[in-house]
Amino acid sequence: MLTGQGCAGARSCRHGGRLYTWPGGYPGLTGARLACPMDKGDEVRLDRSQMEEAVTAPSATTPAERTRVALDTDDGVEQGSHDEARPVNMNLIYNNSEKWEIGRQILERYTGTPPEGMQKQVLLTNFEYYSERFGRMSDDVVTTRGSAMTARHSERLGVSLINFSVGSPVAALIIEVLATAEPKATLFLGMAGGLHRSLEVGDFVLPTAAIRDEGASKHYMPPQVPALPTFKVQKFVSQIIVEKGHDYRTGVVHTTDTRFWEFNEKFKELLYDERALAIDMETATLFSVGFASKVPIGALLLISDLPLKRGGIKTKDSAGNVFKEHTDVHIEIGLEAMSEIAKRGEHIRHYRW
Secondary structure (H helix, E strand, O other), rough: EEEEEOOOOOOOOEEEOOOEEEEOOOOOOOOOOOOOOOOOOOEEEHHHHHHHHHHOOOOOOOHHHHHHHHHOOOOOOOOOOOOOOOOOOOOOOHOOHHHHHHHHHHHHHHOOHHHHHHHOOEEEEHHHHHHHHHHOOOOOOOOEEOOOOOEEEEOOOOOEEEEEEHHHHHHHHHHHHHHHHHOOOOEEEEEEEEEOOOOOOOOEEEEEEEEEEOOOEEEEEOOOOOOOOOOOHHHHHHHHHHOOOOOOEEOOOOHHHHHOOOOOOHHHEEEEEEEOOOEEEEEHHHHHHHHHHHEEEEEEEEEEEEEOOOOOOOOOHHHHHHHHHHHHHHHHHHHHHHHHHHHOOOOOOOOOO
């Protein structure tokens, strides 16, 4: 049985970033963090079948009614302020009950884990080695495999890990549908090519921003909006790095959707002019879509090659050496940072527009 504050007589309500549609004005919901404006203070008790019926029932509201609900449930503090004359952006997953439900299904289909099976702290990675290493870091790890990704979960550590593969489009997909699990914090453990002459293979980079030279983020945010991480996530990661006696660099990362750019001289000139610290294929997308979807997201990147230096392009042998020498520390830092957030019960506030 689940308890929560009732929204008596309401056809739909928003709680925890989700829009619930109640068939026939069904009163009640679970886990309300903020009081609903229509709340009468009634405590209701729902069994799981009733909750699932309420969440998954087809919406009986019109677009105009959904817009009105989004405006009425705006708390004006954490969720931002709406201009009543301006329509609510129904492309944002938390504004659209139908998109939210399809997103839940995509997350389960692709990872093998439904949203409620995800821990509240999530690590994202591109490499199966990280997933395998995570599986050996706790004796309670549960592994699921969906149609496209592998996920592992440790309740003891309070962390899930998803190997979502490589590239901007799939990065946008996973961070958006992960919103349906309502994670408290998400951290991308990725690899990047070092562009600054001072960087060495094995260095860590905590991005302060990312250049959006990819195609996915434009579907979520206007091009002039910078791609920024959630500061509090980066703060926790930086503390863990220092406590472990390691160093890290901060700066701007260039995110591109072309993998084999190393022989494109015009592109390399652009990188010199930008003064980006490193280059990868996912960071800007994750930051932008995470911001649009209200998912707290940070990144810790491992420098895996130095493509602007002579002989610095990653090869089969050099890639193997990176995994042997550096990746264990990478995942240990990420896991400890996420576990620390879980232990402290940190709340990361996000505005909603």
